[in-house]
Amino acid sequence: SYVLTQPPSVSVAPGETARITCGGNNIGSFGVQWYQQKPGRAPTLVIYYDNDRPSGIPERFSGSNSGNTATLTISRVEAGDEANYFCQLWDTSSGQFYVFGTGTEVTVL
Amino acid sequence: QVQLQESGPRLVKTSETLSLTCAVSGDSAGGNYFWSWIRQPPGKGLEWIGYVSNGGSTNYNPSLKSRATVSVDTSTRQVSLILRSVTPTDTAVYFCARDAGRDFFDYWGQGTLVTVSS
Numbered sequence: 001s002y003v004l005t006q007p008p009s010v011s012v013a014p015g016e017t018a019r020i021t022c023g024g025n026n027i028g029s030f031g032v033q034w035y036q037q038k039p040g041r042a043p044t045l046v047i048y049y050d051n052d053r054p055s056g057i058p059e060r061f062s063g064s065n066s067g068n069t070a071t072l073t074i075s076r077v078e079a080g081d082e083a084n085y086f087c088q089l090w091d092t093s094s095g096q097f098y099v100f101g102t103g104t105e106v107t108v109l
Numbered sequence: 110q111v112q113l114q115e116s117g118p119r120l121v122k123t124s125e126t127l128s129l130t131c132a133v134s135g136d137s138a139g140g141n142y143f144w145s146w147i148r149q150p151p152g153k154g155l156e157w158i159g160y161v162s163n164g165g166s167t168n169y170n171p172s173l174k175s176r177a178t179v180s181v182d183t184s185t186r187q188v189s190l191i192l193r194s195v196t197p198t199d200t201a202v203y204f205c206a207r208d209a210g211r212d213f214f215d216y217w218g219q220g221t222l223v224t225v226s227s
Contacts, residue, residue, distance in 0.1 A: 033213040042204055042217035043155070086155055090212035095171045098145065098157040
């Protein structure tokens with residue numbers, strides 16, 4: 001099965017930049033999505049196809065994907081960005097289809 | 110605005126069958142959509158269970174394929190999940206979500222917590 005590994009936690013001060021990684025074998029060959037999940041809420045899509053933003057998502061959210069690592073970057077972090085973030089890709093070869101990362105809790109100091 | 114709303118029993122006994130329904134509203138009934146069930150054990154990550162298309166085709170996570178069935182009734186705009194022979198490890202928040210044929214989920218339900226206990 002295909003495994004996506006994320007750091008359990010990232011801490012960042014307000015106004016600084018948070019970078020959340022998602023590691024997987026040759027992940028650069030896949031389109032990667034990122035979801036934000038606040039406590040008690042459903043996930044919300046913040047990045048799709050590596051670096052596209054749905055309408056309503058601030059430009060502060062951006063993504064990149066190459067080699068074995070995809071990265072979500074949150075610039076000028078705000079208190080409201082505190083949440084869990086999950087990466088996800090579509091992989092039919094493993095039979096899992098929708099594969100989620102392990103999740104990263106972002107704490108705003 | 111597309112809305113998804115899960116419903117079903119909140120408590121299921123060990124070895125019995127979990128049954129949930131997701132009511133869909135606000136989108137095009139004839140769209141090329143794939144409806145998934147995803148679960149999240151308390152304090153843990155997301156696990157995809159399976160999907161059904163509006164045309165009725167299905168696929169499942171290999172780890173749950175033997176116990177799960179996902180179906181759709183396009184006339185009533187409802188998506189269903191059946192999970193058989195449950196154990197306490199099936200305790201989770203269960204979400205339904207939509208993929209508009211783009212390999213990601215653009216709309217999610219609010220989720221419903223199902224507890225499996227003897």
